[in-house]
Amino acid sequence: MAKSEHELTWKDLEIGCIVTEPGNARQYQTGTWRSQRPTYDFKKCIKCGICQLFCPEGCIGQNKEGLFEADLYYCKGDGICAAECPTRVITMVEEEEK
């Protein structure tokens, strides 16, 4: 998409809003929906990957150390990872808290 969604006029849209550019859903920042974010006490992490399996957004990946962490560009803050984590690595905190 050359223009951002806020610049597109009605004449710029494809017929019936057909998407011709594959994979552009990646640009959609669902992280802005979040009111809580996950924080991690990685000392407890056993790298079981249960948080990744349960995440409905599919936004949890392994970082360089092999620890599981949410990509906050997409994380909607539903807290399922925190609820499922068997070793209680994850604590959800309000977005406004540091």
Added chain:
Amino acid sequence: MTTRVGVEVSIAVADAAKMANPDVIAAYPITPQTHIVEHLADLVANGELDAEYIPVESEHSAMSACLGASASGARTFTATASQGLSLMSEVLYVAAGMRLPVVMAVANRALSAPLSIWCDHSDMMSVRDTGWIQIIVENGQQALDNTICAFRIAEDKRVLLPVMVHMDGFNLTHVIEPVIFPEQSEVDRFLPPIQYPLPLNPDKPVAMGGFAPPAIFTEAKWAQEMNLRNSKKVILECWSEFSKQFGRTYSPVEKYHSEGAKVLLLTLGSFGETASVAIDRMRESGKDVGQIRLRLWRPFPFEELRQAVKDADILIILDRDLSPGGPGGVVASEVKAALYHQSKKPKVVSFVGGLGGRDVTEAGFEDIINKGIAIASRGSKHEYEIYGVRE
């Protein structure tokens, strides 16, 4: 050579769809549409029509299947009525919003409750805002002709919108009428092959039916609205080409002795011809009355309507539908709105009648016109008059 044959109108509509050579038909039978889809199923089963016939489990599925087929670039046809149209309604909006040129015959029938299989226009009006083009016909020839035209209009690259062809259930679908059948070669010449610009195709993948965030939705709806409004030009062009090739002419607002007449009657659908007989009789006895018929319901023909009624003092409208607790007749309500800003406009008298298959005869139309003239002169405290109700 063209042939004129006596045929049930439903069969003529199915044959018209066959002549358009559709790729996919998905339909669920419902009275009074049944004969259309039964005949198409026969044609496919007999090998007379090379199309995929999908017998679905509901109208919601019928329209969903049509939508999918159309998205793959297939020429697609279906038909329904009443409750079936209501059950489809969710998907009707999607077909229009996704700009898929599905063609559908609607055998107009009342909506329950009470259960009624007979004709009125409440189903047609209930899908007014789905974004489909809506053409309404009043005899068998018009039904056949406009079924063929519907494909050309829907699939035109400047349009790409679904089209409904409305025909009155039983009053039209189940009567046998003389209908001129065009030659297949002539239909082929009139109707070019479908070429949907961005079909589902693994070689050139696209995603359809995605969501629009608030930043896009208004633009998407405006694009759809501009297209529907601008489709009128293509509809007029199609009817003009049809007239040149087949010799039968259609226009959004059709006139019958309306030029200069001070009193006009507006009708939709099969009542039109009955009303014409009443108009003839009244004119013979010296009354200055004429008639107009709406052939196009969406896009609404604002200019043609204003032009057609500009010299009239009284415009009487019979709606076969009712917007309960509201202005009464949907057509009258829209016509009044269309005339509101005109400096010179006729007094509009709104009648609601012919509901659920109730007949209105020639004498009935004379009665409506005479009552309308009386109401226009003395005024009325009602938004509309209900015609023929037993008090």
